[in-house]
Amino acid sequence: MKHITFYLDFISPYAYLAFAQLPEVLVGISYCVDYKPVLFAALLKHHGQLGPAEIAPKRDWTYRQVLWMADKLGVPLRMPASHPFNPLQLLRLALACGQQPGDTNRYVCEQIFKHVWTSGADANAVALFESLAAQLKPHHDVQGSDVKNTLKYSTNAALDKRVFGVPAFEVDDKIFWGLDALPMLRDYLMGAPWFATTGWDDVRHVAAGVVRN
Numbered sequence: 001m002k003h004i005t006f007y008l009d010f011i012s013p014y015a016y017l018a019f020a021q022l023p024e025v026l027v028g029i030s031y032c033v034d035y036k037p038v039l040f041a042a043l044l045k046h047h048g049q050l051g052p053a054e055i056a057p058k059r060d061w062t063y064r065q066v067l068w069m070a071d072k073l074g075v076p077l078r079m080p081a082s083h084p085f086n087p088l089q090l091l092r093l094a095l096a097c098g099q100q101p102g103d104t105n106r107y108v109c110e111q112i113f114k115h116v117w118t119s120g121a122d123a124n125a126v127a128l129f130e131s132l133a134a135q136l137k138p139h140h141d142v143q144g145s146d147v148k149n150t151l152k153y154s155t156n157a158a159l160d161k162r163v164f165g166v167p168a169f170e171v172d173d174k175i176f177w178g179l180d181a182l183p184m185l186r187d188y189l190m191g192a193p194w195f196a197t198t199g200w201d202d203v204r205h206v207a208a209g210v211v212r213n
Contacts, residue, residue: 009040078120096138
């Protein structure tokens with residue numbers, strides 16, 4: 001059985017689509033998935049990047065593309081009333097729902113993703129958040145220090161694993177990034193021969209011809 005760590009942030013429509021597609025991608029494979037909410041903004045800051053929604057033309061394209069992809073995949077998707085938004089309370093809610101702070105599961109993540117990406121509402125509207133929390137019945141204080149520290153730890157642990165964005169999937173110390181990496185992830189789990197070559201590691205030896213300051 002293969003163990004997959006799925007790094008996600010509810011702010012990402014690509015993470016939502018990857019979450020929806022993952023069971024289909026893994027059909028016929030023996031696996032377990034550990035869902036790890038992390039703060040995408042902290043990953044971007046660490047690597048000195050802007051998010052897609054922080055570049056105006058890319059923002060428009062991102063929203064068009066994910067709406068089209070959702071339609072092609074048959075996944076319900078409505079843009080939230082505003083985006084990007086602060087996802088902290090939703091990430092903390094996910095981490096507060098397990099028996100131990102930091103534990104979460106597919107059901108909890110699914111309900112939070114649907115809250116953001118199918119309602120068309122403000123993802124941080126107080127009444128809607130309270131309703132979601134009442135549905136999920138967290139075992140721990142969403143604003144408690146244990147939950148907050150767990151999110152920080154999970155995000156830092158992801159950075160230590162060289163995670164730079166979401167969605168990302170870790171298997172056998174390999175990181176597969178993005179919705180479009182799902183076929184590659186399946187290929188690896190199915191034992192595709194390319195992964196027995198040196199191709200995976202050789203890319204690190206490609207010289208950088210130009211470095212911008």
